[in-house]
Amino acid sequence: MEHKKINPELGQLLNKWKDKEGNLIMILHEIQNHHGYVPRELSLELSKMLDVPLARIYEVITFYNYFKLSPPGKHRIALCMGTACYLRGAAVVLNEIKGILGIEEGQTTKDGLFHLDVVRCLGCCGLAPVMMIDNKVYGKVKKSEIADILSKYIKEE
Amino acid sequence: MYAKTVLIKDTDTTREDKTREAYTRLLDCLREDNLHDHVQVVRVSDIGIYEHGLVLKIYPDNITYANVQESGLKRIADSIRDSKVLEEFVFKPKARQLRLVLRNCGKINPESIDEYFASEGYLGLKKAISDLGQQKLIDEIKLSSIRGRGGAGYPTWLKWNFAREVKADQKFVICNADEGDPGAYMDRSILEGDPHSVIEGLSIAAFAIGASKGYFYVRAEYPLAVERINKAIKQAYDHGLLGKNILGSPFSLDLEIRLGAGAFVCGEETALISSIEGKRGTPHPRPPYPSVKGLWGKPTVINNVETLANIPQIVLKGGKWFSKIGTQTSKGTKVFAVTGKVKNSGLVEIAMGATLREIVMDICGGTLSGKPIKAVQTGGPSGGVIPQDLLDTPVDYENLQKLGSIMGSGGMIVMDEDDCMVDIPKFYLGFCVEESCGKCAPCRIGGFQMLNYLKKISEGKGEISDLPQLKRISQAMQKASLCGLGQTASNPVLSTLKYFEAEYKEHILNKHCPAGKCSHLITYNIIEEKCKRCGICFTNCPVNAIVGDKEKGYSVIQEKCIKCGRCFDVCKFKAILRK
Known part of the structure; x- marks a missing residue:
């Protein structure tokens, strides 16, 4: 794996936050926006930059669901498991996705194409059950449609 | 470009849909008045009003007529020509939304x-x-x-x-x-x-x-x-x-x-x-x-x-x-996100004191499936389930609390007969267990233990002594947890136990899930009279629990069945009985 460093672009973003109080979470957001996850090397550099122990950074990363420690797949599938979606059959859809891709929630497929996340409410309960792949929202998804939707992304490769 | 648009829909579901007839009749009337080039008539599949006969909405005047008889259509056409409003047909809803918080949403450009x-x-x-x-x-x-x-x-x-x-x-x-x-x-x-x-x-x-x-x-x-x-x-x-x-x-x-x-x-x-x-x-x-x-x-x-x-x-x-809006103790309006098994899901803002029934039935049109409402859940994972017979309760902070629920941020989830009252609290508790920060023991351990009991019950391994145990842990969590999350996490369990204890007992004593949700308690069987012996269930069963052939027909071996429901989904003749 390539060695990740804080590049100048990211450095600039971080400088903006460097001297503010309570900046750690916002800095982690910037890093994750930039890389898609929080690489360990960057946490090490961050620890020196902010003069806080690495353990403090990791305790925050691991507490919040949003931060990831490993690179995400090329396409992120976010399946909503909010109450409305659950009532309208999101669990069935989840099983179908798991079955087709052969992964559990929170995992990435071996080819790195898909990452499956179960999220709590995407805020469009009227469309339940809802699935989001990258930034595209699929509303009222049925179990029978999943294979078709996923195959579109596979064909693009 | 039409000057006016009329939406039309027959909302009476007790008889045959007369939208088409009314639509043609209205077009004729408009033609008689020479308005057919100025007024566009659109048949819509849902007009947001239910069980009020023929409903018409006229834009941009924003007039709503309900319970219109076919004979009234001519007068409506004339009134459009004369730019008048026919008071006798104007729709007067029982429950009206009052938009204070959402007054600008959708009306102004939020970026300006x-x-x-x-x-x-x-x-x-x-x-x-x-x-x-x-x-x-x-x-x-x-x-x-x-x-x-x-x-x-x-x-x-x-x-x-x-x-x-x-x-x-x-x-x-x-x-x-x-x-x-x-x-x-x-x-x-x-x-x-x-x-x-x-x-x-x-x-x-x-x-x-x-x-x-x-x-x-x-x-x-x-x-x-x-x-x-x-x-x-x-x-x-x-x-x-x-x-x-x-x-x-x-x-x-x-x-x-x-x-x-x-x-x-x-x-x-x-x-x-x-x-x-x-x-x-x-x-x-x-x-x-x-x-x-x-x-x-x-x-x-x-x-x-x-x-x-x-x-x-x-x-x-x-x-x-x-302070003039709302009830004695709860003033103003509240926005609710009405979702779940409801026809019109969406945000509803209403003065405090409106009843749950007004919100769910009059504004949101009842259930999607047309089946009776079983319960309404308010307050999200910290709230409780309110059964159908208490739907006439006026909504305010105190009333909801008395029923064992809370106002919460305003989530309102409608459930019909297909929803299981053991499965729902299990879902919410699962959420709270996952989201518990782990700092205090009552929430961390209590939530986990309660979830185990619920899992046990939904898998058909429950014992009757589990119910008092669930109540005991709930009370401990309510009293001893550090923050609101732990103190209220047991509300979904307590409220379902209060109103739907019979359903818990049905799971425990008869190993049966009345809603057909708890997969461990379902059985699949092939209805011989309906089966066409196509064999699609046989080829699709992942564990070979379906045996037989095209000559003799097929049957399910219950011991092998993993209740995945694949056969139920693939059968084109509805010959699989799920119970």
């Missing part, structure tokens, strides 16, 4: 501060600063009796007053936009549809307590809301409504956004403070309350998005005006 100005924007802030001053402002809020819309319903003026009375060199205001309740999205809609109203509310709060710094704590999962607030803050700075010496007064305020990172517990105010400080979002014991010792140890007022969006209007129109 000028449109907000045109809709009385920032006049509340101006009045607060130039006419009222701190004491009178808080008095006005006290008079309005508005209570926090985030869940607990704490009087807003009290929070402000506490923070105001504390002497400190620095005070903070925070807008809690960490809307984590799965199934509620009113805060998101307000932030995306009318961000300036929240900024104005927060500025007024800051002025009231003397804070010079404010934060928006927003979920990172709401990128559009973040973008809109960012833009709105910048516009407010450009117009001198934020920054130094606002509106020429000594009052200064800086606002900044802080992102959440996907932790439900951070909606709790002390956890939220930890998170803004850049730490793990774990709650702290109260007192000291944040109004006294909050962010970085300074007095801090934290208000929910919906509360803040109410403030500018209260200031502008006066506390007395606001």
